[in-house]
Amino acid sequence: MIKHFTQFENRQTADSLIDLALAYKANPRMHASKGIGKRIGCIFLNPSLRTRASTQIAALQLGMEPIVMNMDKEGWALEMREGVTMNKGTVEHIKDAAGVLGSYFDILAIRAFPTLTNKQEDLEDFVFNQFIKYSGIPVISLESAIRHPLQSLADMISIRENTAESKKPKVVLTWAPHIKAIPHAVANSFSEWALGCGYDLTITHPTGYELDPKFTHGANIEHDQQAALEGADFVYVKNWSAFNDYGKILSTDPAWMLTEKHLKHAKKAKVMHCLPVRRNLELSDEILDGPRSLVQQQAQNRIFAAQAVISSILDGI
Numbered sequence: 001m002i003k004h005f006t007q008f009e010n011r012q013t014a015d016s017l018i019d020l021a022l023a024y025k026a027n028p029r030m031h032a033s034k035g036i037g038k039r040i041g042c043i044f045l046n047p048s049l050r051t052r053a054s055t056q057i058a059a060l061q062l063g064m065e066p067i068v069m070n071m072d073k074e075g076w077a078l079e080m081r082e083g084v085t086m087n088k089g090t091v092e093h094i095k096d097a098a099g100v101l102g103s104y105f106d107i108l109a110i111r112a113f114p115t116l117t118n119k120q121e122d123l124e125d126f127v128f129n130q131f132i133k134y135s136g137i138p139v140i141s142l143e144s145a146i147r148h149p150l151q152s153l154a155d156m157i158s159i160r161e162n163t164a165e166s167k168k169p170k171v172v173l174t175w176a177p178h179i180k181a182i183p184h185a186v187a188n189s190f191s192e193w194a195l196g197c198g199y200d201l202t203i204t205h206p207t208g209y210e211l212d213p214k215f216t217h218g219a220n221i222e223h224d225q226q227a228a229l230e231g232a233d234f235v236y237v238k239n240w241s242a243f244n245d246y247g248k249i250l251s252t253d254p255a256w257m258l259t260e261k262h263l264k265h266a267k268k269a270k271v272m273h274c275l276p277v278r279r280n281l282e283l284s285d286e287i288l289d290g291p292r293s294l295v296q297q298q299a300q301n302r303i304f305a306a307q308a309v310i311s312s313i314l315d316g317i
């Protein structure tokens with residue numbers, strides 16, 4: 001039983017969510033009436049393909065009614081700050097909006113990306129936490145300013161499925177080039193979950209791309225990408241913008257894009273990415289279309305990750 005799902009809690013909870021997700025993968029309708037009469041609201045303040053579809057499928061497989069609201073495009077502009085005179089662009093205060101949502105739904109799920117300009121606000125996960133504060137019901141993160149726990153849970157499921165029981169895999173998170181300033185959430189959460197699940201994690205990136213140490217404490221940081229990749233069992237490819245020089249792009253060096261050549265000393269490595277991926281910028285076609293790629297499996301596991309999380313929250317309602 002869990003209340004909110006916003007981050008890695010502990011190994012035991014993670015292991016039981018992974019077990020439950022794998023049980024749902026084997027038998028998606030095994031609790032088809034568990035959520036009958038219950039409603040989940042999925043609130044998107046940013047675009048999504050996988051999270052939007054997989055969360056609805058997960059809820060439907062439990063008998064729940066999902067309602068999706070693209071508040072960024074179709075909702076009133078929300079005021080998040082306390083005590084302001086709303087005489088500018090914002091139309092409705094989060095207190096009022098989240099209060100209403102809390103009365104309509106049994107579970108609320110929110111996607112709220114970072115500003116990448118206001119570091120303090122992003123680090124507090126301000127927008128996401130305003131929904132928790134004012135809705136008064138269980139909340140699931142669909143990717144907040146600093147974390148993407150449903151993605152990480154799906155990633156841990158995918159690693160488990162591709163690891164022999166006796167083996168402790170070497171997991172590498174490698175930075176990749178991008179043309180835009182990209183959030184830290186996926187990289188933060190992947191590090192938090194991989195370390196929390198007891199994996200041997202190496203993170204490699206150009207200097208200046210150090211992540212928030214709160215999420216990477218215990219990982220081996222290696223600036224030499226070749227050295228980091230040696231003997232890897234799993235290579236997670238992801239771009240993120242600088243954390244210290246907040247939200248900045250410090251490098252677009254194409255040499256960091258993972259290709260087969262980079263994996264000559266990691267012959268068995270499986271390659272992961274949360275998607276969407278910019279082909280031949282972040283990751284090469286040859287890898288994405290080849291036998292190493294786990295990206296489709298990861299995306300499929302998003303359904304069962306969400307189903308395990310929703311089911312565990314339903315246990316407490």
Ligand SMILES: NCCC[C@H](NC(=O)CCC(=O)O)C(=O)O
Nearest residue numbers: 143180182183185186274275276
């Ligand atoms: N939810 C999965 C990733 C979402 C987001 N990617 C992006 O914004 C990609 C945008 C682009 O490629 O233009 C991220 O990395 O946090």
Ligand SMILES: NC(=O)OP(=O)(O)O
Nearest residue numbers: 048049050051274275
């Ligand atoms: N991986 C992921 O969260 O994808 P979407 O942004 O499409 O939901």
